[in-house]
Amino acid sequence: MALKRGRGVAAVNYPTGMNLGGDPTQALVHSTPTGNFMVSLSSVDLGQGMKQVMTQICAETIGVPTDRVVIDTADTDTGPHCMGTFASRGTHRAGNAVVQAAMEARQVMLEVAAEELETDAADLDTDGQGNIHVKGAPQRSVSIFDTALAAHFKHGRSISGRGMFLVPRSYPDTETGAMKPSTCYAHACTVAEVEVDDETGEVTVLSIKNVFEIGRALNPKMVEQQLVGGSWMGISHALYETTEPYYPSREHGGRDFNQYVMPGPGDLAETEIVVLERPAADGPYGAKGPGEMCANPQIPAIANAIFNAVGVRIDTLPITPERVLRALRQNAGAAH
Incomplete structure (x- = not known):
């Protein structure tokens, strides 16, 4: 022995992910009057850290610190649609949806800041610390806090965005059964x-x-x-x-x-x-x-x-x- x-x-x-009917996930992003950003999802964090990753993705896309982003996973009655947290799809599917929603919200934010700075939105950038400035002229800037206040109380605009990631459904080949599941x-x-x-x-x-x-x-x-x-x-x-x-x-x-x-x-x-x-x-x-x-x-x-x-x-x-x-x-x- x-x-x-x-x-x-x-x-x-x-x-x-699993391409069973398209595998869609949606996300909504909007700012509060003081320039924090709320991300609404129906994708549930199971303890794997999805909320943290979605926070990072949203903050990176908009150009704000992560502590300015709050993730609300809501529920299936009040949140945007999600196929679910399964098939290792959370970061990929929900993340893509958050990127889309955050890009749309960022564009509105820059348009409001452009009115405040009397310039074009295409000439603006964020510093990742909560400010928006003219490219090449950082002294010409406005805070995201003030931009959000101006959007809500001066310009009557909603700094918000919608995102949806959808992989087109893959149908099996009738002869071979071949398909693209992911x-x-x-x-x-x-x-x-x-x-x-x-x-x-x-x-x-x-x-x-x-x-x-x-x-x-x-x-x-x-x-x-x-x-x-x-x-x-x-x-x-x-x-x-x-x-x-x-x-x-x-x-x-x-x-x-x-x-x-x-x-x-x-x-x-x-x-x-x-x-x-x-x-x-x-x-x-x-x-x-x-x-x-x-x-x-x-x-x-x-x-x-x-x-x-x-x-x-x-x-x-x-x-x-x-x-x-x-x-x-x-x-x-x-x-x-």
């Missing part, structure tokens, strides 16, 4: 190192090395956190989590989340994350969707590493000690 080590590799690509794809590769106890069937993940190509990382620290968390989830899916009976019958299944098996801090492997940025041509500032993909490649990489260590293929999740032992015994029996 021995502890045997193995290494496994797996690579995946993952679509951003406009861009993210990519990942994982190398897993494991240790397998061939007496007990226990698998220990020693290290996980992940490389992700996600378009452009709009918030690098949040991307890193999501990818590290996703890597942990991938290990959990591969070796622990299941809603099915543990072994060998339903009476042995967990009855609640206190008995639902997941790895704890002591089970986490040494983790390395490398992010490759290849901006998507149709993404908001080049972003794709790293969402679900971050927990995918670890699973086949671990399965391949187990095969490399002890020579058995496990094709049912989770890869429990019982399943490893059964496969080892089956292999030994076949050898005799």
Whole structure:
């Protein structure tokens, strides 16, 4: 009996969004009288940081600090339409809609500022700190605060914009069934190192090395956190989590989340994350969707590493000690 080590590799690509009827998302942007900007969405933040990213996208497009932007995800009765937060589509679809809405609002803002500065809107730019100035003459400026006040109380204009991102529906080819379900794809590769106890069937993940190509990382620290968390989830899916009976019958299944098996801090492997940025041509500032993909490649990489260590293929999740032992015994029996 021995502890045997193995290494496994797996690579995946993952679509951003699902083209089921066009996959549309809408956004609305408007300013308050004091120059803050409200973004209305029906795209829900599930904890992945979508509100923060939408804040950055809106602020970058309008040319204001991020603390001047508020995201209101409202609900499906009061917010603009969204297909939903699924299919790793939030940043890409909602982000594009926010860019459109923010560009329209920015144009109105510049037109009002142009009247205040007695110039043409095309000659104006923002400094990202809350001011609008004449290009090449920063001393000729007006604050966005004063511009918003003037729009509301002097010029009777609404600094607002509407945005919608819609991928035209792709219909399957009648002969082949071929279609285009997505406009861009993210990519990942994982190398897993494991240790397998061939007496007990226990698998220990020693290290996980992940490389992700996600378009452009709009918030690098949040991307890193999501990818590290996703890597942990991938290990959990591969070796622990299941809603099915543990072994060998339903009476042995967990009855609640206190008995639902997941790895704890002591089970986490040494983790390395490398992010490759290849901006998507149709993404908001080049972003794709790293969402679900971050927990995918670890699973086949671990399965391949187990095969490399002890020579058995496990094709049912989770890869429990019982399943490893059964496969080892089956292999030994076949050898005799």
